[in-house]
Amino acid sequence: MSSTEQQPNPPVQPVYGVRHVNLPLEAKASRVPVLGTQDHAAMRALSWVRIAFGVFFAVNLGLHFNPQYAVQFAADVRHAALAAGQPHALGVWASAVLQLMAAVGISKAVALLFGIEALLTVGLLTGWGFPALAWVGLVYELFLWSTLGGLGGPYTSGATDPGTAIVYALGFALILLLRGWQGAAWSNAPLRRPDSVRVRWAFWLFGLLWAFDAWWKWQPGFLQHFASFLTSAQTGQPAWIAEWIAVFIGLGHVIGMERFAVLAALTETAIAAGLLFAPWLPQALRRAVLWGGLVYSLLLWSTAEGFGGPYGPGFTGNKGDVLGTTTVYALLFLFLLAAQVWLRRAPLPDSGPTTLPD
Template identity: 40%
Template sequence: MSKVTQTVYRWLDFDLRPPRDIPANITAPQELAFHALRISFGLIWLFNSWTASASANKHAIAQFIGVPFGAWPVRVIGNGVLLLDLILAVALLSGRGMRIALWLGVAYLLVMWVGISHTGGFNTAAGQTDPGIAPPYLIMLIITFACWRLTQPATAGHTATDEHARLAIYAMRLLFGGLWAWDALFKWHPYYLTHLVGYLTASQQGEPAWLAAYTQAWIDFITLVNPVFFAVLAALLEGILAWALITGRFLRVLMPAGFVYSLVIWSTAEGFGGPYSALGQTGMTGNMLGNAVLYALIFLTFMVVYRWPQPVEKRA
């Protein structure tokens, strides 16, 4: 590593070594929490398995491979996606076959992200600021596998495997910070800063009355205070979250803040997974729970990993 690179890393408090605050020994409460988080993630995959048969997903497959909607390849691929979702859901729910599920899930998510979703297909001029649903799914899948590995009984080579698991958790923390930095950067786009209320209003289309009323309460409050102020506040908060995740500073304070903020986004702008449609499918193809709920789940996992609010062990 060059001296210039080392200087930049020191200035950013950025270190490529796995941090010592990722525990070598998992406590009983941590192990229970890891199991609960794995099962929660499995339930999301199970729910997505149910939505995989929606006609919207089949239309996306037909468009991707360039054949008519009723062609046999669409049915074959659609059933294959459904089977793959079920395999991942069962592995996560049971804790068995996790290694196979990891590689199947990584390949599946990359294909979905690049081929079907076109790397998120976001449009900053329309207020979209994140790169799609697949990246947080991918991060959560790798973290879940790493945490599962840390809970396994000791075997030959267990120490080296645990070190790899901690490295994976650390790498995913950096990647997660990169996602927040990406999102924060595009939050400064003029459209987002000046159309926050319009963005929330558009999310009300097709929502149930109770959810539309809830979103309207947020719209009224934001309008009363100052919409631009809230847009700038969101951009600043996301930038701070990105900095904390990448540098490791103030994680125990900011991870809970990121968890709550993600839930607020999920319940308002995403409408718990909206927009809704008569097809019974919401959000990205094959996903009914939205994007921000995965961000919240990742924050929650990191809170367990770092045993908040236990003090961080200082580096030598």
């Protein structure tokens, strides 16, 4: 055999054992950064605001358990739908709903509504059942808005806002957009930073609501009759609330009621613009808009809404007989204050189950 002839390769010895394989979960985990301190703080804040929303529902549930609420429910729906200035289609819809409730039995139908509210209350307080319950709450509040709330109308001279139930519905929409159930004791949902686009939509939806409110504030029916809104809020109120509202009526007379009304319209326009342009505002200015809107909402609740009163057996001063309207506006500002840190930050990949630090 020639020395230049190649020798055959030696046989390959078999390798025993199991070859290491990178599992998908391992590769995924290696690419996922850990949630930061700001993320955990925001999630905790959102949980507390969600719980406060649940407290509102608990109060409303207590009001609705009064037998008088069930007695007047059908009459309130009929009155809201057939009020002067309401569209004909709304009356048709309300009549169909009332016919269905009558077929089932008004008491049974109202009991079903109580059950839904009780379920939503438990879910908001504990985080149990979310995000599915958030969708239930959104649909339920839109149903109430279209029946008991009369779509917030009639939208005639002197209208000021789109009603109460639509604001509660927006609360559930913000919980869905901002993942407001994360970190709840009864929730096994993975912790994940909301996408910045979802956070922007939370600001934009609330901004559109304020823009709608602001548009009505610029109408003659509001500007020329501003004093009547405040004086009517005193009706049926305790003396101390009536005196508190009288302070602002006196202030309006000092600077001029129409100027006072223009100031309110300018304030709401500025809040709407601040929310709609929030993603591009400096953080300090954005926070000023949110805190200013929160304080302004509480000021409206304590004056034009008369602290949500007067309160009586099964009723309040708000459509739907709930705790208030602008108080929920204040809660929505708290949701956005908690979530604003995510406006411009890139979202993290899905990191799977994570727990909040103690």
